[in-house]
Amino acid sequence: MSNKVIFDKEMAKEYTILIPMMCPIHFTLLKNVLINSKYRVELLENTGHSVVEEGLKYVHNDTCYPALLVIGQMIDALKSGKYDVHKTALIITQTGGGCRASNYIYLLRKALKKADLDFVPVISLNFSGLDSQPGFKITLNMLRKMLAALLYGDLLMDLSNQTKAYEVNDGEAMRLVDEWISKLSSLFKENKGYKAKDLEKYMVMITKDFAKIKLKRIPKVKVGIVGEIYIKYSSLGNNNLEDFLKSQDAEVRVPGIMGFILYSIYNTIEDEKLYGIKGLKTKLFKIAYRYMLNKEKMMNRIIKENSDFMVSEGFEALIEKAEKVIGLGTKMGEGWLLTGEIMELVDSGFKNVICTQPFGCLPNHIVGKGMVRKIKEYENDANIVAIDYDPSATSVNQENRIKLMLAIGKENLEKKD
Ligand code: SF4
Known part of the structure; x- marks a missing residue:
């Protein structure tokens, strides 16, 4: 029986809504959009073994690892004593796709x-009209700001990754990220920064700011990270993978969230081609696809025109790459997107790729680890390693396998030099 607690309009005034952490830059911006829309919101930063323990206690251990961590993090926070549990709500995303x-x-x-906490309301964050709650509504204005937040998030993540590994003054790139998060949040508060003209203006400013960072360009092993969306981005899920790679003197590249959004929209359009599914939904998705695609193109154009940074080839090129090795009907989990992202990374010089695979995630084992041999038929210099993440996997084991991959990467780099 469902124990859904209604989150009503009165609760919206006094409850604190807890958001589980995934990617810090994007989620901090999103959190601030919600705060500016009069919600009381907190982004969870609790990590460590207690989160995994709470997850294992309350989620069946054959459930996908991201679910175990997200739920573990929320219950750990509720039990921490930091919040009045009778004035706290939780928010969780619902993709609306066929996956768990x-x-x-x-x-x-x-x-x-x-956990005897069933009086805590849970809000679903989704754009498919699932599980609605009267006290939480995404208005058009909020939606536009949220999309802008994701675009800025992608830009900030990309440019900081391209500068972090080479900066002369340690920490400069991340200081700039923090500065821009606070500037953009203030702009959103003043109802600015998210319309097309503003987006262009501030993206140019961000790119120019990053282009000013003093860099020491020494050859480094370039490592791309792909995988299931939560494990790919969340340091809690991937045992601080990006920090570990930085400590090993590698340059890291992680594909942006916009790719996942475009992929989710595009799948509905592909359904029309594959299964002849037509209707209003498909028409609306086509409009949304064109809108988002234009925004992605705008971002790439801005980076190209205002800096020497590397620019991704874009979502349309990614479809073409993926199509060489996998059918576009493969859309459970990250589906063909994951395969396409590996190919794009390899093509762009990131020959070393870590594919993060959570326990219990059959779809991503197929499109990740399962596609390695096939990808190598096209990209024979690809150095791909699939790393499993689960509650019992030790970081030592994971890091040893990554070090092996880095050793091959270093060897290849020296040969190239
Ligand atoms: S993609 Fe994998 S981890 Fe995510 S819900 Fe599906 S099975 Fe679970």
Whole structure:
């Protein structure tokens, strides 16, 4: 039986909504959009073994690892004593796709019941009209700001990754990221920064700011990270993978969130081609696809015109690359996007790729680890390693396998030199 607690308009005035962490830059911007829309929101930063333990206690251990961590992080926070649990709500995303991510919300409610916290309301964040709550509404204005936040997030993540590994003054790139997060949040508060003209203006300013960072261009092993969306971005999920790679003197590249959004939209359009599914939904998705694609193109154009930074080839090129080795009907989990991202990384010089695979994630094992041999038929110099993440996997084991991959990467780099 569902134990859904209604989050009403009165609750919206006094409850604190807890957001589980995934990618810090994007989620901090999103959090600030919600705060500016009069919600009281907090982004969870609790990590460590207690999160995994709470997850294992309240989620069945054969459930996908991201669900276990997200639910574990929320229950750990509720039990921490930091929040008045009778004035706290939780928010979780629902993708609306065929994968289990659409059902995390039910797992969360079940876990709350088991932990005697079933009076805590859970809000679903989705754009498919699922599980609506009267106290939480995404207005058009909020939606536009959220999309802008994701675009800025991608830009900041990309440019900071391209500068972090080479900066002369340690920490400069991340200081600039923090500065821009606060500037953009203030702009959103003043109802600025998210319309087309503003987006262009501030993206140019961001790019120019990053282009001013003093760099020491010494050859480094370039490593791309792909995988299931949560494990790919979340340091809690991937045992601080990006920090580890930085400590090993590698340059890291992580594909942006916009690719995942475009992929989610594009799949509905592809359904029309594959299964003849037509209707209003497909028409609306086509409009959304064109809109988002234009925004991606705008971002890439701005980077190209205002700096020497590397620019991604864009989503349309990624479709073409993926199509060489996998059918576009493969759309559970990250589906063909994951395969395409590996190919794009390799083509752009990031020959060393880590594919982060969570326990319990069959779809991503197929499109990640399962595609390595096929990808190598096209990209024979690709150095791909699939790393499993689960509650019992030790970081030592994971790091040893990554070090092996880095050793091959270094060897290849020296040969090239
Ligand atoms: S993509 Fe994998 S981890 Fe995510 S919901 Fe699906 S099975 Fe679970």
